[in-house]
Amino acid sequence: MTDSGQQTPAAEPLEVLACPDPVAAFFEAHRTDRLLALRTSGTTSTPRVIVRTTASWVDSLPRVSELTGIDATSRVWVPGPVTATMNLFAAVHAHWAGAELSAEPDGATHAHVTPSTLARLLAQEPASLHGLHVITAGDRLTRSTHRDAVAAGVTVSHYYGAAELSFVAWGEHADALRPFPGVEIEARDGELWVRSPYLCLGYLDPAHRLHRDAAGWVSVGDRGTAGPEGVHVHGRDGAITTAGATVRISDIEAVLHPEATGEVVVLGLDHAELGQVVAAAVTRQQDVAHLQQVSRQVLTAAQQPRRWVHLARLPLTAGGKIDRAAVAVEVARSLS
Template identity: 45%
Template sequence: MLNNVQPCGIGFRDEVNQVRTARPLDGPEPTAAFWRAHREGAPIALRTSGTTGGARTIVRSTSSWTGSFGPLIEHLGLHADDRMWVPGPLDSTMNLFSACLSEAAGAAWSPRPEEASWATLTPSALARALGTRPPMKVLVAGDGLPPALWERATGLGWSVVHYYGAAELSLVALGRHGQDLRPFESVEIDTVDDRIWVRSPWLADGYLDADGPGALRRREDGFATVGDRGRLDAGLLRVWGRAGAITTAGATVELAPLQAALAAHARGEVVLLGLPHPELGQVLAAATTSRDDLVTVRGWARRNLSGPRRPRVWRVVPRLPRTAAGKVDLHRLAEELAR
């Protein structure tokens, strides 16, 4: 067990100052508000979607983004004559980050794909785009990018870069896909008890609401975590996802590593969640986006999993419900599977 781990709400005196100075970027021109705050040295306040817990307001310095722009622009080869397609809303930190990144490179960005040379997409959005758009360069984030989807995209002429990060941690690791992630510039990663801890100049300061719920925890040595689980092995970061568990028949089942094991045998997406059960409390359910994956993954689970770790409900959901930020909406999915 780790000692000296603290939640990262902003203390009372600091909170008063941050409330007065932190700039919310929820207006009609959030990138302009970002650069204005940057010029004036003011912190910014970013509202999260609350998809992995309660919605909260993150406070960070603008330099915790802009300092990472140069190395990332160089890695991507992003130029002033490029045009970035950012299809999602800018109240998503992933999309706002990409829009500001484009402007830092002198490039244009647009919510529409016409004439775009680059795109910022989630893995599911990339899968949909492969059949409808000509090849382009794409920065993928939001969820882990399966190697099979990377192979499919590159085989069709797309150039794909994948990164792992979080709203509180910013960019953590970069690579070709979810099995090829290496620490980004100036990022140190420590995995303790299969939990990902990060120390870098790109971390957020904390939350405006010091007493409210928040995923960010910080150690005295400067490492911080949002609860994501994974392991750093031989320089490669394996990310299993946000810590989560269900209790079924009195047994606790951690979803992230189990979902990662199932997804390794699928070409599409696999999502695990708990559904209410009158006798067991919850029952483990699995949704796949492909009927072929349902057969393959279910067969693997039957051979390799037992007891409460084997999903009891299996469904094909070709189009998983999404939040505005492009993440799987687990609440809507649970409602859909319970019908």
């Protein structure tokens, strides 16, 4: 039994990412009505193996085609590893739509990348992206990166989701998200809850429980707001305890992100007297003075970053997401 209370088929869930051809294995599992076992990225918590039906992905495929224009005439570039669920989904969708997968951006019509990868490509080789429709996910896509992409002749779509939830919200960038078709979203005490046909069934390990209520709403702990003005995602709950006060990283980043022209990562640094101090790493040096002013005006004294560090490029995980642990190492090294 999964933690949703639904009976699983007799066959064990297929670890599709361990198959020689994960895309072909996915469609064979769909044909035989077999469940999938997919490992989460583990960028904000210990990796877990989730269980989902193939239909929970397949039912969203027509919606993705409507939003992206991907069809049998498209060529789709997916440079990230297929071991990341967002990249596997992109390859599955391309196959379903009859599109061709491209090994490089030249000649491609669409691309699936993380926001950090998009920012790097725009800085290094913007001409290679001209004319592409780029779909980004996995991290927050800032207004500034979106503006840079549009200026380079790129059409941009951005979505928020999770391995457990699949698609949740869609828009041009992180500050323009609306619920994905067929998805209901609500915020309860600052935590986002989701109900949709695209949710997973639960975790493979019975010791792990998905946060699911009796009405079918699920949360993975992301902080944010949802309402007529749109969906705003602040990130997973993470805390810094400084001088006896506990502050949420997501609350601080929610204030700084919209004011920055580059990327911002907030973290806690060890301190001999205070326990930890709040620090912020930015990718654009010119953001520091403005963000310091915003911090003084909006944040409490405990929330205000006491250390500001400029990193020309934020380290990324193998899946193209910001590697917060590596950021902390680089920030500490730069301050030592």
